[in-house]
Amino acid sequence: MAPRSPKEWKDYAQLSEVKKVPLREFQDLKSGASKLTRKKILTTRAVYLEYPQIVPDGIKYVRAFADVIALKAQTEIDLSKSKLTMLAARVLTADSSMNLEFIPADSQDCAVTIYASILDHPLSYSVKGTSYQGVLKWTPKPDDNKTYAGVKILFHSGSKEPKIEYLHKYNDALPQDQLLQSMKTQIRIASVLFWTKPAIAISLASYLASATSKLENQGVMNLQAVTLGQQLAAQAVVGPNMSYAPVLSTDVYKEVVSSLVATAKAFEEQYNRFQDKKEQMDKRLQAWDTMTGHAKDVEQMRQSFTKAALDKYTQATDVASCLKIQFEADEQALADANKALQDGLKKWKKQQQFRAAYKIIGAVLGFAVSIAMLCTGSSSPPRIDKIIDEVATAEKIAGEGKKVTSSTLKSLLKGAGVLYKLYPTISDAVDSLKLLQTDPGGAGKKITEVTGIDADSAAIVSLADWDNWILQSDEQLEFAVKQEIEGAKEYRLALQKHAINSKALIQARAEAIKAGQEYIHSSLEQTVSTQDLKRLDELRERWGKDELLYKEAEARFYDRLMTVRTSIVIQMRNLTWAYKYAALEDSGIGLSADKSTAEYSEDLSNILIHIANYKEKYPYGFQTLQPQAMGVKDLPTPYISALIESLKTTHSASFTFIPQTPNTPSDPSLPGPFSDGCHFRITGLLVSLVGAVPKPHSSGATQAKAQFRLAISTSGVYADVAKDGSTILQFSGAPLVNKRCEYSIKKGEPVFSVTPIEPWNDYSSPTPFTKWTITIRNADELDLDKLTDVQLKWTAKFYGAGKKPNSRDR
Structure with a gap:
């Protein structure tokens, strides 16, 4: 706070x-x-x-x-x-x-x-x-x-x-x-406290975003404040258990951090010499020239970081867009189930006996529709506050069957409302960046808002509330099913799917906001760095003539040093995330842009010790897990009825596995075949369509092409269970996008020519707990009328302490 x-x-x-x-x-x-x-x-x-x-x-x-x-x-x-x-x-x-x-x-x-x-x-x-x-x-x-x-x-x-x-x-x-100098001090404080005191940093950013929009030609500072504040707001929405899923292995990130620490050490030594007024003038000037050289080197490194940030942003928006399309496609199923349950509630004979439960079930129906409007960004629902008030009133009525609480709904609304306001502003920020790249001293495109609510990040609600909604709404509908209310069973399945997908969409949009603002911040830093270096060359010619010029130079060199330190922290964060994805626990490394290079070196050593300790716990490495081939009936219950029909009509279908913990709905089908063990990572998947056959004279039946050509994708939002066994960790990372899966039928069995997933040492493998999508790429060449099942053959690896390789914990 x-x-x-x-x-x-x-x-x-x-x-x-x-x-x-x-x-x-x-x-x-x-x-x-x-x-x-x-x-x-x-x-x-x-x-x-x-x-x-x-x-x-x-x-x-x-x-x-x-x-x-x-x-x-x-x-x-x-x-x-x-x-x-x-x-x-x-x-x-x-x-x-x-x-x-x-x-x-x-x-x-x-x-x-x-x-x-x-x-x-x-x-x-x-x-x-x-x-x-x-x-x-x-x-x-x-x-x-x-x-x-x-x-x-x-x-x-x-x-x-x-x-x-x-x-x-x-x-x-x-x-x-003096007002502008005060604001420059505030943006520097917000930048350095970004990592350690986010509540203060987001307050500073929120103030500066609004204040600079009321001043002329302060587009750079306005955009700096917006990028800092929106990253913090998005991080607060997803909460502490949401991280970026690393694409690369920990060894790759380690090399990047080591290189940056070495660069920062050289810069830091010269910066300290420059600040030391006891040093002779010529030595301080030497330090000046050396720092300028290092700053130019860092500017070249920044270009590669900016490109990586742009790639990450593009990937994040693609994930969010894909999830939005899938989410909207599922909404009709929820609407149909909603109508059926509404009719069932009207016929329910015990509605007076369970008056509170009756009102809350009705409120759940309305809230699910309203929260969907916020998730997709279509509009701000007009009745949502009234729905929450109805639940609050029902809570005071005596009786059984009250599962969903008004506090959960309020928190959920606040968190979704933040993203509803923030997500569209990414494009505004990118537009402002383009203007400032051509006119750094201009006004840019002024953005006044960072969060749309209280600037204190403690007031922004995390994804934990989505978990509460998933659990409470499921328990509420379980009560309705037990009461044999007509339509309750079907609506419960549709709502389970809807709530899970809502959370995934919110996660993806929050990550897109963070990734977008990270890209803008990195690109903007290039513009500011170029300005600083140009101004430092001017000041170099007038050195020693004015004390104020020395202070200005010191401030600009401080900004360049902080840029290097921030780059270290960003890459160190990637390394800590890679460790968290591997070990399913936090590394305990405190991220801060105020540390010395000696402290960064110590942090790097500590995390390498953590990685070594983690690996020592599993001396035989991963174990191989090859579950039995599963069909549609083995998928999570909410997806069974619609999957085959969806493949026949739209030629695409999705399902989501959820890890099992004491805090998730008590549906044993949700984790699929990945419930007996821990730390599952997918190394292979083969998908075949049972009952489907190539059409006569189909071009797919040639020697050159496989008869069945599918594509496998994941949402890019992954989950796993932390070491404590009860906390679900969330990761947002690179999705599998249209990975080809191709096979032909030979002697009655599928023979695969292209497989969608292969293990690779330098890259991390996905967890099974994500949204999987199967798409038929050559549906026009297939007769799908007789499609009765989809066979999934998974290959995975997992850890089991003290056991020999290839043993089965089944």
Whole structure:
């Protein structure tokens, strides 16, 4: 959670990561140029300021910029002493409700202007010696479309009546260069805290996305804030148990991290030399030149990272698009089952006896339809809040059969609502990136929103709520089935399938948001790096002539160093994810962009020790598992009835395996043949159509082509059970896309010429717990009328401690 009091915010400002940020403080105390303005002017800037303690005696004009400004519960502002006061911050904090008590000047106009995004406590005002008082409410509520930047409280000469004016822009936040420097400090803090304190980082990003949209020509900073915030928001939606499924083995990621650490070490040594003012000028200049060279090398590496990020983003959007199409195809089946159950509920003779259950079952029907609208992004459902209220009312009615809770539905709505708002903005962000690549100093395409809800990531609900929905809705319908309500059994199966697919779609969209913003961030960093290097060349020519130029250079070199460190952390994260996918547990390595290269080297050593320890637990490696050939009847129950018909009509059909834990629906068919053992990885799959035959004179019956040509795909969203045996870990990674499976019938048996899955040492194998899709590629050459079954022959590997190779744990 983000801090909420002056002490907590002061501690935040003293964090080592924050204190290392350059150019975070500034103070200037001077007099006006003319006799009329020969008043003392205080301009101050810091991460954390306390008002009015920062104002010395005799100051007539106050201009304070900070990330956080702390007030007292009762803050007296004597405008006869300080004619104009301007406070610009992200957060206004105090230990309790805040009141500003004004003492107006008698003979001159005076004003107080406050810019802020977050009020830790309510803010009111009063005028000493009068009855004037009120509450200042310019910060928007989550459902309020009005977004003000700040408020001005103005007193005209001789009047004690305050004039309240809410401000849309930062026109009075002068001098503007100090406002922008404050925002640059905030974006640097958000970047460094991205890994360790996401609640603060997402709040900073949310504020900066909104604030920079109200300023001219700040497109780069606007997009930087949006990319940081939306990655954090998407990560919060999927929760801590969702990771990227590695495409490569841990050894490949290890080599990448080692290379980056070596590059960062050389840069870090020169950066420390450059900062050391005890060093001779020529040595500091040497460090300057060396750092510039390293920065150019990193810029070349960044190009390959950006390309990899673009590939990952393209893959993630393809997964999300594919799942959306499949999800929409399944919606008609749910709608038909919905109608049948609605009719059955009307006929249910015991609806008065189980009144609460009756109402909740009806609400489940409506909620499933509404949440589908949010998942697909078609529209925001109008009745969904009313449905949740109906469940809350039903919960208070005595009686049995109440399984679905209103709290689960509220949480689910909030999480789906975040993605409903975020997903469409990826294209806006990409458009802005293109504009800024041609005009880095321009406005870009302004994006004002990061989350659409409370910026605190703790308020964004994770995928755990989808698991609750899957379990509770299944138990609710199990009650309906036991009551023999007409249509309940069919609807239960359709809803199981729908809920599972809803979760997969939400996962895929969250990963697409993260991948998209990672790509934009990486590409934008290339643009910023080019600007920095150009500016550093200019500063190099003027070195030693101005202390401010040194500070600017230091800040730009800091940004380049942080770029290298962030690259290390991103690749280290890939390595920790690869370990998690292999060992099904967290590595315990803390990701941070504030570590030294020595600490990164230590982290790399530690994770290699973890990998070695994990492998030592299974000295014989994976065991081979070859389940018996299974047919449609052996698939998870929700998919049995529709699969054959779907292959006959649309020539494509899907099913999903779900790992079995104490927290999943008690349907033994859901994991398929992968229930007796752990850590399954698919190494082979052969699919054949039972009963289907080639049409006479079909071109498929030639020597050159196989008679049956199929394609196998996975959704790209995978699951497995953690080492604790109860937690389901989620992974989003490369899907299998239209992998060819081809065979011909010889002597009554299928003989395969192309198989869709092959094991390979440098690449990770998929878990079975994903959505599988079978597509008939040459359906026009086949007679499918007599198709009665689909035979699936799986080959898999799994771990079993202390057992010899090839033993069967069956």
